[in-house]
Amino acid sequence: MPELALRIDERRLLKEIPFLFQSFEEALTELVQNAYRAGAKTIELAVDHDARTLQVADDGPGAQNPEAFLTAGATGWTDTLVEPAGLGLFALLGLASDVAIESSSMDGSHWRVRLAPSCFDGAPVAFEELPQAGWAGLRIAAQLKPEARMDAKFRIAGYEYDQRTFRHHYPLTVLLTETRMGKTTREEIPPDPLSDTYVDTPVGRLYRQHLGGRDLRLISEHRVLSAHNAWHAFNQAIDRCRR
Numbered sequence: 523m524p525e526l527a528l529r530i531d532e533r534r535l536l537k538e539i540p541f542l543f544q545s546f547e548e549a550l551t552e553l554v555q556n557a558y559r560a561g562a563k564t565i566e567l568a569v570d571h572d573a574r575t576l577q578v579a580d581d582g583p584g585a586q587n588p589e590a591f592l593t594a595g596a597t598g599w600t601d602t603l604v605e606p607a608g609l610g611l612f613a614l615l616g617l618a619s620d621v622a623i624e625s626s627s628m629d630g631s632h633w634r635v636r637l638a639p640s641c642f643d644g645a646p647v648a649f650e651e652l653p654q655a656g657w658a659g660l661r662i663a664a665q666l667k668p669e670a671r672m673d674a675k676f677r678i679a680g681y682e683y684d685q686r687t688f689r690h691h692y693p694l695t696v697l698l699t700e701t702r703m704g705k706t707t708r709e710e711i712p713p714d715p716l717s718d719t720y721v722d723t724p725v726g727r728l729y730r731q732h733l734g735g736r737d738l739r740l741i742s743e744h745r746v747l748s749a750h751n752a753w754h755a756f757n758q759a760i761d762r763c764r765r
Contacts, residue, residue, distance in 0.1 A: 544616060546666075547674035550688045552613040553578055553662070555745065558692040560585075562659070568699040571672055576614070578662040584627035585660065588635055591625070592647060615642075618664040626655040676700065676711065691716055691729075691744040716741060 550567065557565040562582035569576055585591040591611070615621055615637060624634040632655045636648040666672060674688045676698060689696045689711050696711040720729045729741040740747040 544670075546617060546670065546672050547688045549613040549617055550674055551690060551745070552611075554689050554692050554694070554696060556611070557582055557660070558694050558744065560660070562694055564695040564697065566697045566699070568701075569672065569674075569676075570701040572701055572704065574666040574668070574670075574672065576618075576662070576664045576666065578664075579659060581659045584625040584631065584658050586625075586627055586629065586631045588625070588633050588649065591623075592635065592637075614662070614664055617666055617670040619667045620665040622663045624652075624661040626652075626657050626659060628658045630654045687711055689713065690746055691741055693744065713744075716744075 553567070554565055557580040560580070560582035562580035565578065565580040567576070567578055611623070619639065621637045622634060623637070624632075626632045632652040634650045634652060638645070641647055676687060691713050693713055696713075697708070698711050699706060699708045701707075716729050716731070719731070720727050722728075726743050731739050731741060
């Protein structure tokens with residue numbers, strides 16, 4: 523019998539990736555996470571519900587290699603990071619009909635790419651090399667599809683049971699500009715405070731936060747975990763480490 527191994531149909535998988543991400547809030551979270559991992563201190567998000575557009579700008583180092591940036595799984599992050607799949611950008615591409623990405627680095631690298639849904643079927647990505655810009659960071663402009671819902675928890679209204687916004691606990695400044703029905707608001711969305719109950723694991727620090735009563739939530743790599751069935755085991759691990 524021949525030796526068997528797991529394989530991936532790369533072309534088929536590429537076509538299916540847009541269907542893995544259908545949440546606008548998840549796409550925003552992924553963009554904030556990417557900015558933090560790249561070393562950005564500030565990320566600006568402009569959400570226009572009327573024009574159905576999203577503009578993003580961070581002050582990170584930029585991406586020197588556009589090919590690696592557009593390759594699913596080629597994150598550039600270390601293997602010790604939680605969920606280092608390299609699919610942050612693809613979370614947005616599944617919701618948009620047109621995405622322009624511009625990157626500039628202080629070493630002089632400056633480029634822009636434009637993507638459309640046809641790129642998932644193998645169509646070439648429009649690439650443009652630009653003159654040195656004198657700034658560093660990543661800028662994204664996206665036109666959302668008509669059927670894409672632009673729902674996200676941007677802020678906490680008074681006391682809420684689950685006090686979590688799309689930006690989770692990432693320690694960087696998030697500046698939000700939101701336009702809805704002709705009215706524009708601008709504000710800073712501060713990081714949700716972390717508790718002082720945590721345990722260090724091989725993949726980073728894991729926090730436990732009480733929501734009231736016996737309800738708990740777990741935060742790993744500044745992000746609230748959604749794996750409810752794993753909470754009991756994680757809490758037992760935290761309790762053991764605290765003894």
